[in-house]
Amino acid sequence: MSSGKLLLFIVAFLPMLSWFTLRFFRYSQTFYNFCYRLFPILYLINLFQASNFFVKEFYFFTISESIRGISLSLYADKISILFLFLVGFIWLLFAFYSKRFFEINIDKNANYFKEFFVLIISFLNLLILSKNLFTILFFYVCIIVSSHFFGIKYFHKIETKFTKFFTFLLYFESFLIFLATVATFKINGQIEFIDKIILPLNYDEFYHGIIFLLFFFGLFLAMVVPFYIFFKNIKFDGLSLFVIFLMAYAFSSGFVFLKIVSYIYGIKGFAVLAKVYGTKFFEYLFVINIGITSFFIFKERDLKASSFFLFVHQFNFLIFSILTHLSGKFNYAFISFFSFIINFILIFFCLASFEMYFKKSNEKSYAGLLNLMPVTSCILFFAILSLTGLAPSIAMIDKFFLITHIVKNKLYFSQFIYLLNFITLLVFAIKIMKIFLTKEVEGANSKKIIIAKKIDLDSNLILSILSVALVGLGGLIFFSYIIQFLSFYEPIKG
Amino acid sequence: MEIGTISNIYLLIFLPLFASLLCQIFQIRNICFVIALSCSVILIGLILKIFPDILIYEKIKNDYELSLLSITFEFSLDLIGVIFLFLIILLELLMLIFYRSDIESALNKRNQANFYSVFLLNLFSLVGILTSNNLFNLYLFIEIHTFAFFAIATISYNSKLLNISFKNFCLSSVSSILILICFFAIYLTFGELNFDKIVDNLFLLPSDKIWFLFVILILFSLALIVKFFPLWQYFEKIKSTSLVASFLVIDAFFIKILIGLFLTLKFIYFFFGNNFLFTQYEFSPIMILIGFSLVIYSSVRLIKEDHLKLICAFFSIGNIGFMISAIGMQSIESMQSLFFFLLNFSFVNFFIFLFASYIKKNYQSSSIDKIFRVVRSNNLCGIPLKLVIIFIAGLPMTFLFFGYWYMALASMEYSLRIIMIIALIFSNYAQLNIAMKIIDSILEKEHTKDFQENARNKKIDYLQVVSLWILIIIIYTNALLSESMNNMALRFASFLLANTI
Numbered sequence: 001m002s003s004g005k006l007l008l009f010i011v012a013f014l015p016m017l018s019w020f021t022l023r024f025f026r027y028s029q030t031f032y033n034f035c036y037r038l039f040p041i042l043y044l045i046n047l048f049q050a051s052n053f054f055v056k057e058f059y060f061f062t063i064s065e066s067i068r069g070i071s072l073s074l075y076a077d078k079i080s081i082l083f084l085f086l087v088g089f090i091w092l093l094f095a096f097y098s099k100r101f102f103e104i105n106i107d108k109n110a111n112y113f114k115e116f117f118v119l120i121i122s123f124l125n126l127l128i129l130s131k132n133l134f135t136i137l138f139f140y141v142c143i144i145v146s147s148h149f150f151g152i153k154y155f156h157k158i159e160t161k162f163t164k165f166f167t168f169l170l171y172f173e174s175f176l177i178f179l180a181t182v183a184t185f186k187i188n189g190q191i192e193f194i195d196k197i198i199l200p201l202n203y204d205e206f207y208h209g210i211i212f213l214l215f216f217f218g219l220f221l222a223m224v225v226p227f228y229i230f231f232k233n234i235k236f237d238g239l240s241l242f243v244i245f246l247m248a249y250a251f252s253s254g255f256v257f258l259k260i261v262s263y264i265y266g267i268k269g270f271a272v273l274a275k276v277y278g279t280k281f282f283e284y285l286f287v288i289n290i291g292i293t294s295f296f297i298f299k300e301r302d303l304k305a306s307s308f309f310l311f312v313h314q315f316n317f318l319i320f321s322i323l324t325h326l327s328g329k330f331n332y333a334f335i336s337f338f339s340f341i342i343n344f345i346l347i348f349f350c351l352a353s354f355e356m357y358f359k360k361s362n363e364k365s366y367a368g369l370l371n372l373m374p375v376t377s378c379i380l381f382f383a384i385l386s387l388t389g390l391a392p393s394i395a396m397i398d399k400f401f402l403i404t405h406i407v408k409n410k411l412y413f414s415q416f417i418y419l420l421n422f423i424t425l426l427v428f429a430i431k432i433m434k435i436f437l438t439k440e441v442e443g444a445n446s447k448k449i450i451i452a453k454k455i456d457l458d459s460n461l462i463l464s465i466l467s468v469a470l471v472g473l474g475g476l477i478f479f480s481y482i483i484q485f486l487s488f489y490e491p492i493k494g
Numbered sequence: 495m496e497i498g499t500i501s502n503i504y505l506l507i508f509l510p511l512f513a514s515l516l517c518q519i520f521q522i523r524n525i526c527f528v529i530a531l532s533c534s535v536i537l538i539g540l541i542l543k544i545f546p547d548i549l550i551y552e553k554i555k556n557d558y559e560l561s562l563l564s565i566t567f568e569f570s571l572d573l574i575g576v577i578f579l580f581l582i583i584l585l586e587l588l589m590l591i592f593y594r595s596d597i598e599s600a601l602n603k604r605n606q607a608n609f610y611s612v613f614l615l616n617l618f619s620l621v622g623i624l625t626s627n628n629l630f631n632l633y634l635f636i637e638i639h640t641f642a643f644f645a646i647a648t649i650s651y652n653s654k655l656l657n658i659s660f661k662n663f664c665l666s667s668v669s670s671i672l673i674l675i676c677f678f679a680i681y682l683t684f685g686e687l688n689f690d691k692i693v694d695n696l697f698l699l700p701s702d703k704i705w706f707l708f709v710i711l712i713l714f715s716l717a718l719i720v721k722f723f724p725l726w727q728y729f730e731k732i733k734s735t736s737l738v739a740s741f742l743v744i745d746a747f748f749i750k751i752l753i754g755l756f757l758t759l760k761f762i763y764f765f766f767g768n769n770f771l772f773t774q775y776e777f778s779p780i781m782i783l784i785g786f787s788l789v790i791y792s793s794v795r796l797i798k799e800d801h802l803k804l805i806c807a808f809f810s811i812g813n814i815g816f817m818i819s820a821i822g823m824q825s826i827e828s829m830q831s832l833f834f835f836l837l838n839f840s841f842v843n844f845f846i847f848l849f850a851s852y853i854k855k856n857y858q859s860s861s862i863d864k865i866f867r868v869v870r871s872n873n874l875c876g877i878p879l880k881l882v883i884i885f886i887a888g889l890p891m892t893f894l895f896f897g898y899w900y901m902a903l904a905s906m907e908y909s910l911r912i913i914m915i916i917a918l919i920f921s922n923y924a925q926l927n928i929a930m931k932i933i934d935s936i937l938e939k940e941h942t943k944d945f946q947e948n949a950r951n952k953k954i955d956y957l958q959v960v961s962l963w964i965l966i967i968i969i970y971t972n973a974l975l976s977e978s979m980n981n982m983a984l985r986f987a988s989f990l991l992a993n994t995i
Contacts, residue, residue, distance in 0.1 A: 066896070066976040067984075138890040145889070148930070152937045168930065171887075175922050179915070182902040 004053035005061060011050050011084065012074050012129050014043050015091070015122030022115050036099060036114060040092040047088050051081050058194065060131055069190045072138060073131035077193070078486060079262065079334075083128045083255055086338065089471070090247070090345065091121050093464045097349060098239065100460035105356045109154055113239070116150045120248050127252055133181040133191040133264075136256055140177065144170040147248045155240070162231050163244065169222040170249070176218030177256075183211050184264065193263045205276045208265070212273060215260050219253040223315050224285055226292045228308075235305050238351030245308070246344050250315055254337050257319075261326060261333075270326050282323060283413045289316040290417060294424040303366055303432065307351055310428065314340060314387060317421045321402055324414060328405040331486045332398060335479055339386070339395035342472045346383035349465045350376050357455050361448040370436040372452035375462055377436055379469055381429065386472060388425040394475025499547045499554060503571055506540045506579075507621050509533055514614035521607040527594060530610045534587040534617070541580050548576045552989060555627055555690070568688055570627035573989045577982075578756040579624045581840045584968070585748055586617055592848055592961040593741055596855070600738075605649055612649075616642035616745075623753055629677045629687045636673065636721070639753070640666045647742055659742065665720050672717035676710050693764060704774070711766055722754025723814075725807065740851050743803075747810060748844055755817065755836070762821060763994040772824055779910050781822025788815030789917040793924035802850035802860045805928055806843050812921050813839040816901060816914075823904050823911055829987030830980075831900035837972065837979070838893035842885045845965045849879060852958050862931050866938040874959050878966040880936065887929035888922060891973055896980065898922065 018039035025031040053059065060075030076084075094117060102110035120143060127139040144167055151163030185191050187207060217224070228234060236244070261270060293313035300306035318340045325333035353376045358364060370377045385391035389399025406414040455461065475482075513533035517526045548554060548571060555570035571579075590613065601609055619642055622635030640663070647659035681687055683706060684695045699707065724746055762771060771777045792812035799805050813835045820832035852875065854860040857867045869876035888894035898918055905914040972979055 064891070064974075064976060066891070067980045070899075070980075072891075134890070141889050145884075145887075148933060149937070152934060164930070164934070168926070171926050171930075172923070175919065178898070179902060179918075182899060183906055186903055186906050 002059070004050070004057060004059040007046060007050035007053055008059045008074065008076055008129070009061065010046050011043070011076075012126060013122075014039065014046060015118060015125045018043075019115060019118045019122055022111075022118060026111060032111070033099060036118075037095050039118075040088065040095050044085075044088045044092060047084055050076070051085075054078075054081050060194070062131075069132075069185060069192070070134050071132065072135050074126065074129040074135070075131040075194060076129055079259060080128050082334070082482070082485065084125065086341065087121060087124055087128065087251075090341075091118075093345070093468060094242075096460055097352075097464040100458060101239065101352060101356065104455065104458075105359060112154060113243070116146065116154070117243050117247070119146050120243060124247065124252060124255075128255060131193060133177075133184060133193075133260075136259070137174065137177050137181055140252060140256065141171075141174050143248050143252050144174060147244055150244065159236060159240075162228075162234055165227065165231075166222060169225070169227065173218050173221045173253075176214050176221065178218075180211050180214035180218055183207070183214065187211075193259070205272065208269065208273055209277055212265070212270075215257070215264075219257050220319055222249070223312055223319075224289055226289060228296075228312065229292065233305070234308050235302070236308055237304075237355055238307070238348040238353075241307060241311060242345065242348035242352070245311055246341070246348065250311075250318075250344075251341065254318065254322075254340075257322065258333060258337060261322075262330075274327060279323065280413070282320070283417065286316055286320045286417055287413075287420070289313075290320075290420055290424070294420065297424060297428055298431075304351065304355070306428070307347065310347070311344065313421070313424065314344070317417075320414075320417055321398065324402060324405060324411075328409075329401060331483045332401050334482065334486060335394060335475075336398045336402070338475065338482075339393065339398050339472070342393070342468055342475070343383045343386050343395060345468050346379055346386075346465065346472070349461075349468070350380040350383065353455055353461060353465070357452050360451045360455070363448060366432075366435050368436070369452075372449060373456035375456050376465070379465055381433060382469060384425065384429045384432065388422055388429070392476055393469075393472035394479055395472070396476060397479050499544060500556060502540050502544055503554065503569060503625065506537060506544070507569065507618075507625055509536060509540075510614045510618035510621060514611045514618060517607055517611035517614060521604060523598070523603055523606055526607045526610040527590075527597075530590055530614055531587070533614060534583060534590060537583045537617070537621070538580070538587065541576060541583065544571070545576060545580075548573055549985070552993075568628040568631060569625040570689065571625050573985060574756065574759055575624050577836075577986065578752060579621065581836070582620055582624070582749055582752050583617070585752075585840060585844055586613075586620070588844070588848070588961045588965060589741070589744060591964070592851070592958050594957045595955050596740075601649065609646065609649055612642050612645045616646070620749065620753065624756060627689045629680060629689065629692075633670075633673060633677055637670060640670065640721075643742070643745065643750075646745075647738065649738055662724055662746075665724065669717035669721035672713045673721075676714045676717070679706070679710055689764070696765075696767070704770070707766065707770060708775070711771075714761065718754055718757060722750045722757065724750065725811065744844075744847055744851075747807060747847065748840065751810065751814065752840065755814075759821070759990065763990050768824065768991075768994040778822045778824060782819045782910055782914065785815040785817070785819025785822065786913050786917050788812065788818065789914075789921050791815075793917075793920035796924040796928060799928075800862045800931075802846060802853070802862055805862070806846040806850060809843045809846065809925075809928075810839055812924070813843065813897075815917070816897065816921070819911075819914055819917070820901065820904070823914075824991070825904050826984070826987045826991060827900045828904035829990050830983040831897045831904060833983040833986045834893045834897035834900065834979075838885070838897055841965060841969045841972070842882065842893065845878070845882055845962065845969065846886070848958075848962060848965065849875075849882075852955075852962065856955070862928070863935055863938075865932060865935040869936045872954060872959075874954065875962060876936075878962045879932070881966050882969065883929050883932055885969060885973075886925055886932065888925050891976055893969075893973070894925065896976070896983070900983070 018035065021035045021039070022032060025035055054076040055078070058075060058077065060073055063072040063074070065071035065073075098114055098117070102114070107113070123139050123143045123146065127136060127143070130136040130139060147170070148164070148167040151167060152160055155163055181191060265273070290313060293309045293316065296309040297306045297313060300309065318336055321336040322333040325331075325336060353373070354366070354369065357373065382391050382393070386393040386395045389396050389403075403418060405411075406418060510533055513529050516529050520526065520529070544554070553570060553572040556568060597606060597609060616639060619635045619638035623632060623639065626632040626635055643666075644659060644663045647656060647662075677687075680692060683699070683703075684692045686692050686695060789812050792808040792815065796805060796808045796812075799808060816835045817832050817839075820828040820835070822828075850860040853864065853868050857864055865879065869879065885892045885894065888898060898921075901914060902918060905911045905918070
């Protein structure tokens, strides 16, 4: 086995090994905590070393092959490297944040929660390294099944009901991906990414369109169908939202979509489709969804309750943004995705810190939180403003190029969607700021202030949150390197 | 061809008959069970030994040039036959192990010896049906099978069960007469009873006598449905706790259906043939529509179903629906999907049925909501169930997944067959729904402490647990050998389509 292959093997299975190790040391907390923080560091070290090999050459290995074309195989390309670093960073971050979080906020299921996160990381890692559509489908389903188990075991009754329905939609999504994969296999006889554009450009546009729809709904059905209107009191903790919705769902489906568009259609293939069928259908879909979620964001008085709708709102906007970048500068679609992930890590971590304070102090109101927890509150505002594109972060670049493209090409409907999103976010930010700023916390005693300050200035918590914010800021400066790094995909544009 | 292979096939056919006689001679409790068990294990060993030769030669048969109306035993074992033979013997072996303790407690010494003797006679008839190359022999074995089935029912003292079995026996007799008429008509037309010779002479049939073949087809189909797919008759007794009822239901649901499927494939491909069924008479749309209806019916019924045995029955109906459509589609991919649905039907559905019988016996309920009782009190039994969930849900690399995969590949065309995509969606929904219900039940948070205390004191029937474990090991081994399984599916499909007339 060559060094590159060996490193690929290590990078692919280290998170899974970490999960097994955690399960093994479950009853020895010292070893457990040590391993919990050690493995992400080991992973990143290996990844740094491996990336040198992966950039130069394609490495791959097959786990199991059923027939030619249908195999479980892994490989690393430039997109994979980028996403692996992101996963490694999030893993490291969460390891430090959650360890401290569960020390303060004692939860009997803390270990279960941590293990679930590591399991999701290991499946995400394998999903990113997938060499073909079949492998992607396999690990996507693994993530869904794990989420389903987690939802039933960890959540309370109301949340469980919602999560069950959500994961059921995800199962259905996976079946649509299955159909799309079969159709791709039928048309072209292979589903390997290594061969770049899978669907031939001269093929029937009708087939292309159907397959695209299958992939689209196979990845985003749970977000573009507003099923949440049938559920009351959707309230998830910040960390649950982070793990279940951001990592297990948004990260995986977003990545798969980018990979499919890059490799299956290519930019030209997508442009042909857009030209033949237009994009009105998707635009209507996004307007409806963004409209509904905006309504719910304003309706909910609680930040915890509105955070889920904010997530759905922004996820719909992210898909819109990716689709718009596809017809312009494709590599900026990756920037959209990264900025979305970074901003929501910030939002959910800040929310988790607030919840910790509420639990410790028996407080329920957000009023005056800016005085009590200034650092966390400021970072939250930064993240929300960053979503609008106003704060100095990587999201600014994304929004700038998005608006330039839609104005330049006179895409009026897209401009309307952008405006709707901008106004909603701005009003939401002002609303939150008003609560945080204007009202004084009633009867705030010294004990509560001490708790708030302790959480706000806790080195482990605040350093992990700040490092995300710094990455967001750094992205503003280094985004061109990402674009340049991905320029490898230019030839695929056809 | 080696003489050893021929003699092994003879041993395969006659060993159960000798073993059955031995059971009648040694009427000692454990000895009879050991004889039946050893016989089944040896049969599996023999099949595995013959299997490489079958893969090489595709068909092994003896040929005698005797009289016209030959009653000599003429056998022919081909790829299809050996696959079905393996599945059926394996299921019979598992049934034998699973019901061992029940038989011991429910029947006295004499009845036990009779039971094992009849069981082996049944096995003899099954091997005979699958290997016979002569219509007269085939008819004979079908009759032995009918009698053996009824004989098992008579051991029970349950009047309701006897009543159902008697109805089944009457219907079987009617279908036997229909089969006899068909075989007689074939003999009168072709002057032969040897299957291969009839097929050779089929081309000589004048075109104005094609209607004769059509009548045979109608009568034979009717006979097959009544005799080998009598699902509706046993729905009434499916929830019964009676040992014999359970044994008969499992036999009717799995063994009879497998035999029925084998005969269907054999006659469709090697007797009536592609030319007659799908070119001259266009049976393809009818078969696709029948399959589609069965899948939709079973999926709809599964939505609100909570009883595990009924769930298994509807799963089986769904699988049969897919298999019928696959036959109607007439493509390599559809036949590959048939192979995987066959495996799913034989292993996964069979597992669910055995598990349902286990919890019914030990926890007084086969309801899906009560599964947590098993999982929490008996890990030995709970682990196989947890492991089988992914096979029920049809996740990637499972039998159902490959079945769906090939069915979807075969269905994606501008023709009627595209409706099978809808069937796939329905079926997938139903399977997932059941898998999710099982997961929910396993992770059920609200259960009383009293139950846990009582459950822990329950005595474990190790033979039943062993049979569940054997089955789960077989399922996983097959899934892990997915490359070989896919190759086998391709061989299976190619053999059927290449050798059809």
